[in-house]
Amino acid sequence: MLTITVPASSANLGLGFDCLGLALNLNLTVTVGSKTDTWQVDHPFGADIPNDETNLIVQTARLVDPDITPHQLIVKSDIPLARGLGSSSSALVAGLFLGHYLVDQTIDRNQILQEAAALEGHPDNVAPTILGSLQLTDDEQAGVNATALPLPKNLVAVTFIPDYPLKTAEARAALPATLPLKTAVHQSQHLANLVAACYLGDQKRLMNLVEEDQIHEPYRADLAPEFLQIRALAHSLGLAGTYLSGAGPTVVSLVEQENADQLLEAINGLKLNGTATILAVQHTGATLTGSLD
Known part of the structure; x- marks a missing residue:
């Protein structure tokens, strides 16, 4: 077969x-x-x-x-x-x-x-x-x-998958029709630096830049309330790299392998409605x- x-x-x-x-x-x-x-x-x-x-x-x-x-x-x-x-x-x-x-x-x-x-x-x-x-x-x-x-080989995705669905059309509808020039400049500058961080192997810079979005996550955060909760939780542990996966509502935190279990345990401690797991790339x-x- x-x-x-x-x-x-x-x-x-x-x-x-x-x-x-x-x-x-x-x-x-x-x-x-x-x-x-x-x-x-x-x-x-x-x-x-x-x-x-x-x-x-x-x-x-x-x-x-x-x-x-x-x-x-x-x-x-x-x-x-x-x-x-x-x-x-x-x-x-x-x-x-x-x-x-x-x-x-x-x-x-x-x-x-x-x-x-x-x-x-x-x-x-x-x-x-x-x-x-x-x-x-x-x-x-x-x-x-x-x-x-190129992605650092010791990064894993601590992933929280909520119990509820979120249709792409609904998530797209939440986005603004236009953006200020300042926002567009911010996005292009930081995206270019994220790509550079990948090639330079600058893991800390990469994970910080993952959280710099200004064009979709701020408008979708209300559709996936666990997103900002988990980002704040990760920050309390000294970890960056949390983003909204696709149109949501899944939340992914790119972290070093040695920090994954700690973050997973902390997410489970929030008692959110969903499943938290560690996924490899x-x-x-x-x-x-x-x-x-």
């Missing part, structure tokens, strides 16, 4: 609104079984998620070639829906990997990046799931570019293992 594994993505990292994304070790897995007369998608997500050709993974695969042979699919996922961890992006990428493999058993990651970005609309969400690690993206007329940024991106008969 063939298995496609796609990691979660945590977009923005504060300053990198719509251009930075980080792959985290929560995974969607699709196991491709035998050929069938019609698509069969076995999953544990309930009646709201289709189990036939209308499933998002199958729909996306059939965009590659509508005539690909149906198969049985077994889908599992650690990525919660509508929490700012790229659940739909991972499904799109899984579908494209599936479609291209069934057509000619080849995977061109750049081609899939272009297709996934066109479908999802935000390259920063799909680039990490395809390529892994921390990706800086831009969308030009000629296509999407993604550049892997996923460096490989989406993978294919096994084969089809």
Whole structure:
């Protein structure tokens, strides 16, 4: 059997609104079984998620070639829906990997990046799931570019996932239509320095800069009240690097491995409604293992 594994993505990292994304070790897995007369998608997500050709993974695969042979699919996922961890992006990428493999058993990651970005609309969400690690993206007329940024290897993501969902449309609606020039200058200066901090290996500077956003987090904080609570808690422990993951409501704190357990214990002590966990950065991106008969 063939298995496609796609990691979660945590977009923005504060300053990198719509251009930075980080792959985290929560995974969607699709196991491709035998050929069938019609698509069969076995999953544990309930009646709201289709189990036939209308499933998002199958729909996306059939965009590659509508005539690909149906198969049985077994889908599992650690990525919660509508929490700012790229659940739909991972499904799109899984579908494209599936479609291209069934057509000619080849995977061109750049081609899939272009297709996934066109479908999802935000390259920063799909680039990490395809390529892994921390990706800086831009969308030009000629296509999407993604550049892997070096990230200190001892950083982990202490992640709080609230019990409630937050739709991207609602989070987008909270943003202002225009920004003052001073705010735009602040954002561009600090984002440039964040990228430089990655290349210089300046871990302390990087984690401080993650918290310098002025264009989306201040407007979304009320939609995810745990965000500022956790940032203040981390500061009380002498830790920086807390940001709102994607559109929220998940909160991520990038910290050194040796500080992760302390922060996790402190977050659990707040008795918030949700789940706190420590996630590693996923460096490989989406993978294919096994084969089809």
